[in-house]
Amino acid sequence: MKAVITVIGRDKIGIIASVTGVLAKANVNILDISQTIMQNIFSMIMLVDISKMNCEFSELSDRLKQTAQELGVDIRFQREEIFTSMHRI
Amino acid sequence: MFNANEILETINMISEENLDIRTITMGISLRDCASDSGKVARQKIYEKIVRYAHNLVKTGEDIERDFGIPIINKRISVTPIAIVAESSDEENYASFARVLDDAAKAVGVNFIGGFSALVHKGYTKGDRLLIRAIPEALSETERVCASVNVATTKAGINMDAVKEMGHIIKECAERSRDKGASACSKLVVFSNVPEDNPFMAGAFHGTGEPECVINVGVSGPGVVARALQELDGADFGTIAETIKKTAFKITRMGQLVAQEASNRLKVPFGIVDLSLAPTPAIGDSVARILEAMGLEKCGAHGTTAALALLNDAVKKGGVMASSYVGGLSGAFIPVSEDAGMVEAAISGALTIEKLEAMTCVCSVGLDMIAIPGDTPASTISAIIADEVAIGVVNGKTTAVRIIPVPGMKEGDVVEYGGLFGRAPIMRINPFSSEKFINRGGRIPAPLQSLKN
Numbered sequence: 001m002k003a004v005i006t007v008i009g010r011d012k013i014g015i016i017a018s019v020t021g022v023l024a025k026a027n028v029n030i031l032d033i034s035q036t037i038m039q040n041i042f043s044m045i046m047l048v049d050i051s052k053m054n055c056e057f058s059e060l061s062d063r064l065k066q067t068a069q070e071l072g073v074d075i076r077f078q079r080e081e082i083f084t085s086m087h088r089i
Numbered sequence: 090m091f092n093a094n095e096i097l098e099t100i101n102m103i104s105e106e107n108l109d110i111r112t113i114t115m116g117i118s119l120r121d122c123a124s125d126s127g128k129v130a131r132q133k134i135y136e137k138i139v140r141y142a143h144n145l146v147k148t149g150e151d152i153e154r155d156f157g158i159p160i161i162n163k164r165i166s167v168t169p170i171a172i173v174a175e176s177s178d179e180e181n182y183a184s185f186a187r188v189l190d191d192a193a194k195a196v197g198v199n200f201i202g203g204f205s206a207l208v209h210k211g212y213t214k215g216d217r218l219l220i221r222a223i224p225e226a227l228s229e230t231e232r233v234c235a236s237v238n239v240a241t242t243k244a245g246i247n248m249d250a251v252k253e254m255g256h257i258i259k260e261c262a263e264r265s266r267d268k269g270a271s272a273c274s275k276l277v278v279f280s281n282v283p284e285d286n287p288f289m290a291g292a293f294h295g296t297g298e299p300e301c302v303i304n305v306g307v308s309g310p311g312v313v314a315r316a317l318q319e320l321d322g323a324d325f326g327t328i329a330e331t332i333k334k335t336a337f338k339i340t341r342m343g344q345l346v347a348q349e350a351s352n353r354l355k356v357p358f359g360i361v362d363l364s365l366a367p368t369p370a371i372g373d374s375v376a377r378i379l380e381a382m383g384l385e386k387c388g389a390h391g392t393t394a395a396l397a398l399l400n401d402a403v404k405k406g407g408v409m410a411s412s413y414v415g416g417l418s419g420a421f422i423p424v425s426e427d428a429g430m431v432e433a434a435i436s437g438a439l440t441i442e443k444l445e446a447m448t449c450v451c452s453v454g455l456d457m458i459a460i461p462g463d464t465p466a467s468t469i470s471a472i473i474a475d476e477v478a479i480g481v482v483n484g485k486t487t488a489v490r491i492i493p494v495p496g497m498k499e500g501d502v503v504e505y506g507g508l509f510g511r512a513p514i515m516r517i518n519p520f521s522s523e524k525f526i527n528r529g530g531r532i533p534a535p536l537q538s539l540k541n
Contacts, residue, residue, distance in 0.1 A: 006100060045091070057154070057155055058151075061154060076100060078155070080091075082099065082156040082157065082342065085345040086338045087092070087095040
């Protein structure tokens with residue numbers, strides 16, 4: 001099972017480190033990362049494998065929400081199907 | 090792998106353009122709950138609804154979190170209560186509405202539809218008692234919705250029922266006068282009613298439906314409006330193509346949620362309803378789509394053509410995106426629930442006559458329209474007769490959800506708040522239809538050939 005994590009917000013030091021740290025603790029493997037900074041706005045999209053995740057989806061979702069608050073950015077954690085169903089036939 | 094633009098497009102639709110799943114509606118058959126004792130029947134109804142739907146709200150919330158898509162409403166539709174209650178000894182069916190309300194509260198859904206009767210060709214005893222109980226039922230319960238089908242293309246129009254519904258609507262308004270006649274917002278009079286519609290207030294679980302089923306209604310007028318705003322000066326072919334593609338994407342989301350809900354609840358998936366349903370939120374308006382096509386205000390000449398294009402393109406895009414499409418499927422044009430419609434009505438651009446014309450080319454009909462409180466019952470019946478005639482002759486669903494607000498006159502505005510929004514009191518033709526409505530009887534079914 002895969003999920004997509006998007007992080008959008010003002011750029012600062014340690015965004016990737018904080019987010020990937022939370023994922024590593026939850027035993028979530030990162031499959032792909034793309035990241036850009038446009039006019040000081042940081043945006044990162046990650047495709048992750050959650051099949052060996054050691055906690056509930058909701059728990060990781062809450063932890064990422066907390067990380068988002070600490071970093072002052074917006075983090076979304078969504079199952080991949082929502083994107084594939086919308087953009088792939 | 091994935092494409093960053095596609096992911097950001099989806100996220101943008103949800104966060105900026107109000108894309109959401111409007112409702113997951115569980116249809117539950119209550120046919121096996123009939124009993125010659127009203128008390129026993131009500132007990133069975135309550136237990137069955139709670140047994141089937143106890144997980145509905147939680148499952149909806151889980152899906153919402155996992156996919157990051159808002160699911161605004163979780164609702165229930167049931168077998169028309171006139172059928173379920175008919176074999177009981179009960180004389181006042183309002184008690185059945187109360188038990189539906191209790192069950193809805195117990196499982197946490199915000200509306201339950203099915204306090205309904207189908208009388209397009211005539212009344213049974215149960216139909217008569219149910220319709221008589223509607224004013225009490227809707228004014229004394231919070232979450233129950235009622236509907237009455239008074240006409241079909243195959244049976245014609247039951248003008249006795251049309252006449253009676255005028256009085257019932259007036260009585261509903263009177264009984265809820267301290268709340269702006271809000272009981273009327275929970276009552277729909279239909280022609281050609283669909284049996285699998287997930288949208289309130291007209292939802293019920295038809296007799297051809299399975300034991301239990303999941304139907305989903307999607308929405309996203311904001312997404313369509315935004316897409317069109319970027320097409321300044323493009324021709325209609327391009328506009329239709331853009332709406333189709335957008336409707337496809339919106340509906341795929343509905344299909345995904347419907348399948349997921351069906352799997353998690355272990356209930357078969359029924360249909361996705363393709364309707365573009367507005368809400369009072371800024372940017373979530375069907376009127377704005379029509380205006381984005383180049384009309385100064387919704388209601389201006391050209392509005393019917395714009396709506397025809399929109400409705401058709403939404404269907405064409407949506408049909409391929411879902412394995413089963415049903416319900417109403419088109420564009421809703423409720424007045425009070427759509428900020429753009431409210432603005433158009435207040436400015437005088439949008440009249441009831443224009444809305445009636447618009448209903449010829451889109452789903453449903455005269456929806457959430459507030460009119461002066463002193464409008465005679467016969468005029469309301471005549472409005473219903475006009476609207477169902479459009480449905481009957483054109484072989485489509487039409488409906489009337491109209492609110493004669495006691496004490497209010499043309500130009501006033503009634504505030505409901507929440508999903509129901511605010512409604513300006515619209516102008517009604519002052520000439521009488523009394524003699525016409527008093528005739529009673531049935532208008533025969535129309536010819537289905539020699540179409541001109």
